[in-house]
Amino acid sequence: MSTNISEGTKYTTTLPWPFAEDQQDFQYSVNVEPARMRKKTAGGEWGANIVDLGGDDYAHIMKERRRILAADPDRVQILPGMMPACWDLLMYYLRDLAITHPEHMQLHEDGDLVRWQNHLLGTDQTFVVGDESSLQHDPMTFLGREIPDDLLLVKERGGQMHFDAGLVTFAAAWSVTFDAGMSFTEIHQPVPRLTREGITSRAEQFLMRLPADQVFRRVNWTLSASGSRKLDISLEELPEWGQDIPRLVAERNFGNLQLRIELEHFIRLPMSGAVTFSIRTYMASLEEIKAIPAWRDQLAQILMSTPEDIAAYKGVSDYRAAAAAWLLN
Structure with a gap:
C-alpha cells in the first residue's frame, strides 16, 4: 500500500505554476528558461x-520513494557504460545540496574520499568516488534515496540523444523499464504534434548543445490520472490508480482532481558530458486552485x-468541460 504525501500542506505557496501570467489559451512549446531564478x-x-x-x-516523499525502490528495484535502469555518468550525477547534486541546504546537509571531500550527511533523513555515509563497493547502493540509487526528483541520464549516440540511465518512481503513465535505451524521438513519438511540429527535434538539439556552465528548466502539466496526491502513477502501478478518475467523475467530485505539475531541470554534467534530466512532481487539487482566482480562471x-x-x-477529454465549469462556479 502506497503512502500519499500529506494533505495538510499549503502547496500553492511553492507551486511552480506552469502558465505565463498573461496566458489564456493552451500553448505547445519547449518553454525552457534559466534555472536557479526565483519566480x-x-x-x-x-x-x-x-x-x-x-x-x-x-520525509513523506522520501519514505515513498524508498518503499517503491525496495519493492521494485527495476525502477532503476543503468545501461552498460553509464556508471561514470552516475557518479558524476551523484557528486554534482551532493555538492549543490550542500551549498543550497547547508543547515541540513553537509559534504566533506578529501580527494576521492567523501562523507555525506543529511540530517533530515539521518544519512551519514562515507564512500570513495568510483568505488561501488563503498556504497550500499549504486550511485544513482543512493542519490535517488536523498532527493525527491526522478532522475534521467541521456547521452548522444549515433547523432541522437538516448535515455541510457534513470531512476523513476513517480512516472506519469509510463515505465522506466520499457523506455530505457530508447532514443529521444522514440520516447516522444506518441505525444500528439510534438514530432510533426518540430518540437521534439528542437528539444533534442537544445540538449545536444546544452553548455556545461548553465542550468535550464521547464514546467509541464496535466490533470493527474490519480484522484489523490499519489505521485506514482506509473504503468507498473496501474491497478492502484486506474479507476480513480472514472470514480471521481461519476461522483462529480471535481475538487479532488489533481493538477500534476512536473518541474524539469537540464544539466550538462561536468566530467562525463552526459545530460541529466530531472523531474520534480507537484500536486495541487482543483479545490486548492479554485481558492486562487487568477489560477482558477x-x-x-x-x-x-x-x-x-x-x-x-x-x-x-471526457471530463475537462465539467472540471472547468466546476472551477468557475
Whole structure:
C-alpha cells in the first residue's frame, strides 16, 4: 500500500505554476528558461534552487520513494557504460545540496574520499568516488534515496540523444523499464504534434548543445490520472490508480482532481558530458486552485482551449468541460 504525501500542506505557496501570467489559451512549446531564478506567482514563489526538498513533506516523499525502490528495484535502469555518468550525477547534486541546504546537509571531500550527511533523513555515509563497493547502493540509487526528483541520464549516440540511465518512481503513465535505451524521438513519438511540429527535434538539439556552465528548466502539466496526491502513477502501478478518475467523475467530485505539475531541470554534467534530466512532481487539487482566482480562471480557460487530440493524450477529454465549469462556479 502506497503512502500519499500529506494533505495538510499549503502547496500553492511553492507551486511552480506552469502558465505565463498573461496566458489564456493552451500553448505547445519547449518553454525552457534559466534555472536557479526565483519566480513569483499568484500563490507564492518558487525556483531558487535546483532541488526543492518539499518542506514538511520531504520525509513523506522520501519514505515513498524508498518503499517503491525496495519493492521494485527495476525502477532503476543503468545501461552498460553509464556508471561514470552516475557518479558524476551523484557528486554534482551532493555538492549543490550542500551549498543550497547547508543547515541540513553537509559534504566533506578529501580527494576521492567523501562523507555525506543529511540530517533530515539521518544519512551519514562515507564512500570513495568510483568505488561501488563503498556504497550500499549504486550511485544513482543512493542519490535517488536523498532527493525527491526522478532522475534521467541521456547521452548522444549515433547523432541522437538516448535515455541510457534513470531512476523513476513517480512516472506519469509510463515505465522506466520499457523506455530505457530508447532514443529521444522514440520516447516522444506518441505525444500528439510534438514530432510533426518540430518540437521534439528542437528539444533534442537544445540538449545536444546544452553548455556545461548553465542550468535550464521547464514546467509541464496535466490533470493527474490519480484522484489523490499519489505521485506514482506509473504503468507498473496501474491497478492502484486506474479507476480513480472514472470514480471521481461519476461522483462529480471535481475538487479532488489533481493538477500534476512536473518541474524539469537540464544539466550538462561536468566530467562525463552526459545530460541529466530531472523531474520534480507537484500536486495541487482543483479545490486548492479554485481558492486562487487568477489560477482558477486561467486553468479553466486553458482546459477548454486544449486541442482535442492533446486533451485525449492527456486523458482529460471526457471530463475537462465539467472540471472547468466546476472551477468557475
